[in-house]
Amino acid sequence: MSPLAHRIGAARAEGRAALVGYLPVGYPDVNTSIAAMTAMVEGGADVVEIGVPYSDPGMDGPVIQQAVEPAVRAGVGLRDVLRAVEAVAAAGAVPAVMSYWNPIERYGVERFAADLAAAGGAGAITPDLIPDEAGEWLAASEEHGLDRVFLVAPSSTDARLASTTAACRGFVYAASTMGVTGTRATVSDAAERLVVRTRAVAGDLPVCVGLGVSDGDQAAEVAAFADGVIVGTAYVRRMLDGTGADGVRALSEELAAGVRRRAGVPS
Amino acid sequence: MTTSAVHPPEERLEPARPTWPDATGHFGVFGGRFVPEALIAALDELTEAYEAMRVDPAFLAEFAALQRDYTGRPSPVTEVPRFAEHCGGARVLLKREDLNHTGSHKINNVLGQALLTKRIGKQRVIAETGAGQHGVATATAAALMGLSCTVYMGEEDTRRQALNVARMRLLGAEVIPVTTGSRTLKDAINEAFRDWVTNVETTNYVFGTVAGPHPFPAMVRDFQRVIGDEARGQVLEREGRLPDAVLACVGGGSNAIGIFTAFVPDDGVRLVGLEAGGDGVGTGRHAATITGGAPGVLHGARSYLLQDDNGQTIESHSISAGLDYPGVGPEHSYLHDIGRAEYRPVTDAEAMEAFALLCRTEGIIPAIESAHALAGAMRLGQELVAQGDGGRGGEPPLLLVNLSGRGDKDVETASRWFGLGDREHVEPGAGMDTDQQPTDGAVTSGDAVRGQDAGSQA
Numbered sequence: 001m002s003p004l005a006h007r008i009g010a011a012r013a014e015g016r017a018a019l020v021g022y023l024p025v026g027y028p029d030v031n032t033s034i035a036a037m038t039a040m041v042e043g044g045a046d047v048v049e050i051g052v053p054y055s056d057p058g059m060d061g062p063v064i065q066q067a068v069e070p071a072v073r074a075g076v077g078l079r080d081v082l083r084a085v086e087a088v089a090a091a092g093a094v095p096a097v098m099s100y101w102n103p104i105e106r107y108g109v110e111r112f113a114a115d116l117a118a119a120g121g122a123g124a125i126t127p128d129l130i131p132d133e134a135g136e137w138l139a140a141s142e143e144h145g146l147d148r149v150f151l152v153a154p155s156s157t158d159a160r161l162a163s164t165t166a167a168c169r170g171f172v173y174a175a176s177t178m179g180v181t182g183t184r185a186t187v188s189d190a191a192e193r194l195v196v197r198t199r200a201v202a203g204d205l206p207v208c209v210g211l212g213v214s215d216g217d218q219a220a221e222v223a224a225f226a227d228g229v230i231v232g233t234a235y236v237r238r239m240l241d242g243t244g245a246d247g248v249r250a251l252s253e254e255l256a257a258g259v260r261r262r263a264g265v266p267s
Numbered sequence: 268m269t270t271s272a273v274h275p276p277e278e279r280l281e282p283a284r285p286t287w288p289d290a291t292g293h294f295g296v297f298g299g300r301f302v303p304e305a306l307i308a309a310l311d312e313l314t315e316a317y318e319a320m321r322v323d324p325a326f327l328a329e330f331a332a333l334q335r336d337y338t339g340r341p342s343p344v345t346e347v348p349r350f351a352e353h354c355g356g357a358r359v360l361l362k363r364e365d366l367n368h369t370g371s372h373k374i375n376n377v378l379g380q381a382l383l384t385k386r387i388g389k390q391r392v393i394a395e396t397g398a399g400q401h402g403v404a405t406a407t408a409a410a411l412m413g414l415s416c417t418v419y420m421g422e423e424d425t426r427r428q429a430l431n432v433a434r435m436r437l438l439g440a441e442v443i444p445v446t447t448g449s450r451t452l453k454d455a456i457n458e459a460f461r462d463w464v465t466n467v468e469t470t471n472y473v474f475g476t477v478a479g480p481h482p483f484p485a486m487v488r489d490f491q492r493v494i495g496d497e498a499r500g501q502v503l504e505r506e507g508r509l510p511d512a513v514l515a516c517v518g519g520g521s522n523a524i525g526i527f528t529a530f531v532p533d534d535g536v537r538l539v540g541l542e543a544g545g546d547g548v549g550t551g552r553h554a555a556t557i558t559g560g561a562p563g564v565l566h567g568a569r570s571y572l573l574q575d576d577n578g579q580t581i582e583s584h585s586i587s588a589g590l591d592y593p594g595v596g597p598e599h600s601y602l603h604d605i606g607r608a609e610y611r612p613v614t615d616a617e618a619m620e621a622f623a624l625l626c627r628t629e630g631i632i633p634a635i636e637s638a639h640a641l642a643g644a645m646r647l648g649q650e651l652v653a654q655g656d657g658g659r660g661g662e663p664p665l666l667l668v669n670l671s672g673r674g675d676k677d678v679e680t681a682s683r684w685f686g687l688g689d690r691e692h693v694e695p696g697a698g699m700d701t702d703q704q705p706t707d708g709a710v711t712s713g714d715a716v717r718g719q720d721a722g723s724q725a
Contacts, residue, residue: 062447077577078577105563105578106576128567133299153304178465179465
């Protein structure tokens, strides 16, 4: 059974959406970022997306870029990420690595899969890898029983929604808006349309929504139509603000309440 | 690779389109699409429109008319005998892309992509630029065709290429200095992709080189191959034979692919790409991607790139903004791996010596990018003559060099390098060291010419 699908299914059984939080490893340093991930779990995150710092994060907005740049310069790499994976698993959440493709390719795809599985990681989310180019990763993740999460977007055709979800295991990441990561005042209604279209072809695969969610109200809004709510930039901002682990824990508590509330449902 | 041994090369006047990439944009293991899913629909739309357009007689006629009447094609081939005296006895022909409207080969590609933008019904174009030549070309085409235009340019490059920033603004384009990362071309491309993924419904990305996700490498090649198609015919006509080697500078690699493509089936013609060696490949401060890099994924395609053990892109260094890029087009990686083309580094000092030589011996101020190809010709000519081969029947070796752009934009950088003006108040420009060292394997007499003296020795 896929660890991600299992955890998201457990949330669904509780009548709520899962909370998926993102933080990159290495900001402001490796140990502090891992402590913040632990706090994220203590506050109520079900899944932690553990970000691999990358020099050219083409899908990320200015907030995440700002946190990742110093980590890249400090030489933070997959060995540090694997430590974070172990820490998140120990804290009781499901760890998934979020990485642009080149760091994984450079590390070695097969070696990455083996080491990630050994560290207790559930799998990986790959924002710039489409299934069409993922032959080696599909094979390695299959061999090591890892989940693999690809993205769908509002611009995806129905045919691509079908082929991409067929290649996913764990969940499918619905990028709610056309654009880069960052908080937005409102969650685009394109998100709900995309979830409906994706569900139509995804079978039992959970659909989680990311890009733009930053507070409990938005989390509740998305939880009304998605299986999981993905929050990244808002967490990173807590780290940049210097509120650190306490700020991250507080945000998790707010978001965890949000995914239990659901928009329009009295809490 | 394909061969065409049935007929002598001279009879093959219209070279064929290469059999690569495959339908999904792969040149062997290189190329492909490594982009967020959100861009796939736009790339599919672009691919489909381009595939229809490139065989559409109406488009081809419109494109040819623009190239003739607006760009000024065909560009001439010029023999440079006084410069060639420094090339060991080889003869040197220059393909004069510097004489194109806007001053470089970049206009060839941009006119094609601007026509494509109109065809798919988009009103806005974005572009990245390093030296500013592609940005100027895109701003020019946008003005010509009534499109709105935004150009992303690394802040560092806006300083060293201030003239081109002013040109773009005069042409009505918005120029956005990019302040992330190394503040050069690589980061400008990241920002342009972020703009594109956000505004893809209204906006087309006019990519400037043969890199990026499919279909850009193949499409830009097809728009640039006119350089080699013309040059091959011109050399055959004036010499009755093909050149022994074709040389071009390689940053992303569009001018090199442009002149190489027609010659790829001509097995007897060496194809030589000159990469920016910066302070020297051994110093780590360079942009010689194939010479000093390893295969990986950057900016949407698999190709050689400069990267560290963690897969992070290493910042490149070159005196030439247009070559200061840590990646390279996937077709070059492929041509390298199958052994059809060879890639060599040229240091800043070697390039600037060749730059000064061409100015003083031929009255042509080249772009510093193109000066790397000239330096490559100096070295290759000496090698060929020393080895006693390259020529035919006792003739000297014949080298065809793509002079991809003119040096107006580089006057300030060159003046600083050579210490023209007030020597007491010279500050080294970006990519230059205050104590420039002679370079291993330097050209001509065996000594690289120190910056401030290069002009006088040439």
